[in-house]
Amino acid sequence: FRANIKQLPADPLFGLKARYAKDLRSNKVDLGIGAYRDDNGKPWILPSVRLAENMLQNSSEYNHEYLPISGFPSFTSAAARVILGDDSKAISENKLVSIQSLSGTGALHVAGLFLKNQYKSENESANASLPTIYLSNPTWANHFQIFNVLGLKTESYPYWNTSTKSLDLTGLLSTIDSAPEGSVFLLHATAHNPTGLDPNEEQWSKILDALSKKRHLPLFDSAYQGFSSGSLAKDAWAVRQAVNNMGSKYQFPGLLICQSFAKNVGMYGERVGAVHVVLPSNDEILQNAIQSQLSKIIRSEISNPPAYGAKIVSKILNTPELYKQWEQDLITMSSRIGKMRQELVNELNRLETPGTWNHITEQQGMFSFTGLTPEQVASLEKDHGVYLVGSGRASIAGLNPGNVAYVAKCIDAVVRG
Ligand code: LMR
Numbered sequence: 423f424r425a426n427i428k429q430l431p432a433d434p435l436f437g438l439k440a441r442y443a444k445d446l447r448s449n450k451v452d453l454g455i456g457a458y459r460d461d462n463g464k465p466w467i468l469p470s471v472r473l474a475e476n477m478l479q480n481s482s483e484y485n486h487e488y489l490p491i492s493g494f495p496s497f498t499s500a501a502a503r504v505i506l507g508d509d510s511k512a513i514s515e516n517k518l519v520s521i522q523s524l525s526g527t528g529a530l531h532v533a534g535l536f537l538k539n540q541y542k543s544e545n546e547s548a549n550a551s552l553p554t555i556y557l558s559n560p561t562w563a564n565h566f567q568i569f570n571v572l573g574l575k576t577e578s579y580p581y582w583n584t585s586t587k588s589l590d591l592t593g594l595l596s597t598i599d600s601a602p603e604g605s606v607f608l609l610h611a612t613a614h615n616p617t618g619l620d621p622n623e624e625q626w627s628k629i630l631d632a633l634s635k636k637r638h639l640p641l642f643d644s645a646y647q648g649f650s651s652g653s654l655a656k657d658a659w660a661v662r663q664a665v666n667n668m669g670s671k672y673q674f675p676g677l678l679i680c681q682s683f684a685k686n687v688g689m690y691g692e693r694v695g696a697v698h699v700v701l702p703s704n705d706e707i708l709q710n711a712i713q714s715q716l717s718k719i720i721r722s723e724i725s726n727p728p729a730y731g732a733k734i735v736s737k738i739l740n741t742p743e744l745y746k747q748w749e750q751d752l753i754t755m756s757s758r759i760g761k762m763r764q765e766l767v768n769e770l771n772r773l774e775t776p777g778t779w780n781h782i783t784e785q786q787g788m789f790s791f792t793g794l795t796p797e798q799v800a801s802l803e804k805d806h807g808v809y810l811v812g813s814g815r816a817s818i819a820g821l822n823p824g825n826v827a828y829v830a831k832c833i834d835a836v837v838r839g
Contacts, residue, residue: 458788607641644680
């Protein structure tokens with residue numbers, strides 16, 4: 423070993439989870455990691471998942487054999503339909519390559535490695551520098567290191583305007599315009615993490631236009647489909663808009679989607695996800711080549727993906743009654759979170775907590791970017807046992823009727839100082 427292996431700080435999210443677990447206060451509240459909790463603060467096994475598990479365990483498909491390298495075929499094809507829509511031309515015209523991944527993080531890693539090995543922007547010569555991945559400021563803490571460990575360069579694009587608590591569209595468009603042609607832009611498909619702020623349709627159209635003009639490659643990270651509006655189709659609007667207009671209105675060199683089912687089926691630990699590569703046109707030779715390159719990455723790193731979760735999700739996606747139940751489950755989760763947002767704001771208003779809090783109800787998905795400072799967040803944890811990420815991100819799913827008034831009272835206390 424080298425003499426001075428550096429000890430790294432704990433992961434911002436899992437480190438927080440560990441501190442929370444050690445805290446002995448009975449009234450502690452976990453608003454840290456993005457995992458859905460029910461009205462009693464407990465993990466929730468979705469009814470659709472329970473039904474699928476029963477069905478699977480009583481079927482002849484139930485075994486623990488290896489999956490193919492590229493994953494469970496009925497899962498990857500159904501996963502593509504979830505994000506692109508049943509009527510997607512990219513699917514019917516065969517412009518797609520899909521492969522199963524270790525949830526969203528694994529998908530981003532595979533996508534990053536594939537881009538590193540096989541993508542060069544149009545104006546780069548064969549041995550020119552690698553593409554830069556542009557990430558929103560702020561973004562999910564893990565994004566940077568997923569690409570940096572691969573040796574890829576990351577840059578930030580303006581996203582959150584701190585003073586107005588809204589989208590910095592001008593800054594974002596100007597960065598798209600000034601980035602070298604063919605750069606990679608990572609976009610949060612819905613329920614932006616950590617801000618909970620998504621562009622509206624008009625803003626998305628401007629973003630996609632600008633990306634197309636510079637022939638940039640959109641890389642969608644879709645980890646919360648169904649959490650923003652409760653509707654899978656609505657939450658896929660931006661992705662579908664981009665994909666459906668490829669090769670006509672939008673001249674993207676290609677498009678990648680990294681899809682996680684951790685949150686929207688609540689199978690966090692089962693690591694179910696997929697990478698979809700969408701080509702501008704049908705090209706079977708290129709498709710087969712890309713499929714083989716993605717397969718090589720999977721084979722060399724994990725041999726083949728985990729089977730159990732993929733079989734459960736496949737069962738849900740391919741069984742109409744279960745799919746309906748899943749859509750209902752998404753409404754249960756997204757509407758409970760919406761209700762908690764409202765109750766938190768009501769409580770803060772009732773306490774006349776200094777500042778404005780309506781951004782909490784305007785944001786969507788699992789998170790709220792509260793605007794609390796790192797000092798206020800530290801005091802919430804130390805003095806009150808309320809755990810948030812240092813950026814001020816609160817996982818609203820951690821609120822419930824039993825703790826929301828307490829959390830508002832603690833926020834009120836730290837804001838007043
Ligand atoms: C989060 O942002 O809290 C989640 O995506 C969990 C994680 O893996 O960081």
